[in-house]
Structure formats: structure tokens, C-alpha cells
Amino acid sequence: MKHPFYQKTKKEQRNVQIKVGLLALTIIIIFSVIGFVANLYLLPALLFPIVITIIAPFLDVPVMVEKGKLTYQSLLLLTENGQDGIIKLHGGTLLDYVYVIDSNWNAQQRKQFIIKEFLNGLINLIDEQKEKKDLDIKIKGTSYILNERTAEKLGFKVVKKDFLQQAILIFNYFNLLVTNSIGKGRLSFPVMKQIITIEANISTLLAKEYEIRALKNKIEND
Numbered sequence: 208m209k210h211p212f213y214q215k216t217k218k219e220q221r222n223v224q225i226k227v228g229l230l231a232l233t234i235i236i237i238f239s240v241i242g243f244v245a246n247l248y249l250l251p252a253l254l255f256p257i258v259i260t261i262i263a264p265f266l267d268v269p270v271m272v273e274k275g276k277l278t279y280q281s282l283l284l285l286t287e288n289g290q291d292g293i294i295k296l297h298g299g300t301l302l303d304y305v306y307v308i309d310s311n312w313n314a315q316q317r318k319q320f321i322i323k324e325f326l327n328g329l330i331n332l333i334d335e336q337k338e339k340k341d342l343d344i345k346i347k348g349t350s351y352i353l354n355e356r357t358a359e360k361l362g363f364k365v366v367k368k369d370f371l372q373q374a375i376l377i378f379n380y381f382n383l384l385v386t387n388s389i390g391k392g393r394l395s396f397p398v399m400k401q402i403i404t405i406e407a408n409i410s411t412l413l414a415k416e417y418e419i420r421a422l423k424n425k426i427e428n429d
Contacts, residue, residue: 208279208281208282210279210282210303210306210307211306211307212269212302212303212306213269213272220269223265224265224266224269227262227265227266228262228266230262231258231259231261231262234254234258235251235254235255235258238250238251238254239251256378257381260378260379260381260382261301261381261382261385263382264300264301264302264303264382265301265302268285268300268302269302271287276288277297279328280327280328280329280331280332280335281324281325281327281328281331282299282303282307282324282327283298283299283303283304283307283320283321283324283325283328284296284297284298284299284324284325284327284328284329284332285297285298285299285300285328286328286332286346289347292344292345293344293345293346293347294332294344294345294346294347295346295347295348296346296347296348296350296405297348298325298348298349298350298351298352299321299324299386300386301382301385301386301389304386304389304390305389307324308320308321308389308390312392313392314391314392314393317389317390317391317392318390318391319426319429321352321390322352322353322426323423323426323427325350325352325353326419326420326422326423326426327423329361329412329419330416330419330420330423332346332409333409333412333413333416333419336409337409337413341409342408342409342410342413343408343409343410344408344409345406345407345408345409346406346407346408346409346412347404347405347406348404348405348406349368349372349376349402349403349404349405350402350403350404350405351383351387351397351401351402351403353403353405354401354403355403358403358405360415360418360422361412361415361418361419361422362407362411362412362414362415362418362419363405363406363407363412364405364406364407365403365404365405366404366405366406367404368402368403368404369404372404376399376402377399380397380399383397383402384396384397
């Protein structure tokens, strides 16, 4: 797995982060001035959290990866060891979408690539847990890539989002907007009710391993 961002040297990665940070600071300053001149004093206060959520993946994801808190199972699937032994699934971040999705791809090519990388990551996670012989461990995450039918076909159970998950999704709406738009190759507003929470035991996914691999192969051969 060759992720273009992590193929860069540490110095090059830091330079990217500095540029992103400076761009964000410039935007905030410009809109702060506009807000002051136009007597729109709430404008910078509203803009600040939006900008922060958009740039956050470029700053915190590499740090969490370096510290071992996040693990790339594929280019667009990360895992995090949560509390009570639950493995948290994270779809590709905005950082990943910017670096691994080819801007020349059409919407269908992007969709197929995103799903394929999710399945690749899932297979790698299953193989990893098989080696550890830890098949009862639970994995959980949110997804706007899979619909309920596909998720259940792969062995996941769709569960109701709790309050914290809802709050996090709402707070990160503009991050999701940019990520979703890159994923579809056009401006695309995420529909919050279509974002599902999924969970499964590794043993359940193992029982569906054939279907997971078959779907991945089908996408690769299309």
C-alpha cells in the first residue's frame, strides 16, 4: 500500500501541513476583516470551527498514525483501538481523498475505487485478527459509502446512531461536504440520514469473507 502523502519525507509532510495551516489562517483573517468592516461580528466565529474541521485531518491524522493510534488497513480504511476492546472503523479522511483519488476519474470510477479500498481494508483487518486468533472482537464505525443492504450483505448489523455520533457528524458537516464532493467529483451535500452506523464481530465477517472477496473482485474486474 503506497499512500502518496506518507511516501513524502517528514520534512515534505510538515511543509504540506504548514501550507494548509497558513491557508486556513489567511482565510480566517480575511473573513475576520470582512466581518469587522461589515459589522458581521459573528462571521469569523462561525467560520473558525468550519475551517478547523476541514484542515484537522491534515494535521492530526499523520500524528495519530505515527503514534500508532490509527492504522491504515488500506488507502481508504483506518482502524483505531477504542475502549472495551472495540475496534473503530474510519473511512478515508479528507487527507486521503485529496491524495489518493485521481482528479481525472469520473464519478463511477471514484465510487468503485472507494468501495474497493473499503473492502481491501476489511479483508486486511480480518486477516490480521485471524492471525491474532481474536475472532470475538467487535468492530464499529459510521459509513456513508455503504447502504444498509450492502452493509448487511457483508456481515454488518446496522444500529442506531447515538447522541455523540450524531453530534460529531453535525460538527464535521463541512468536512463531510468537501470529502463527499471529492468522492463524487462534483459538489455533493451529504444527507445525514444516509450515514449509517455499522457493527460486527470479526467472526461474523469471517463467515462472510467469501462474499467480501467476491464483491471486491467483481469491482476490480468491472
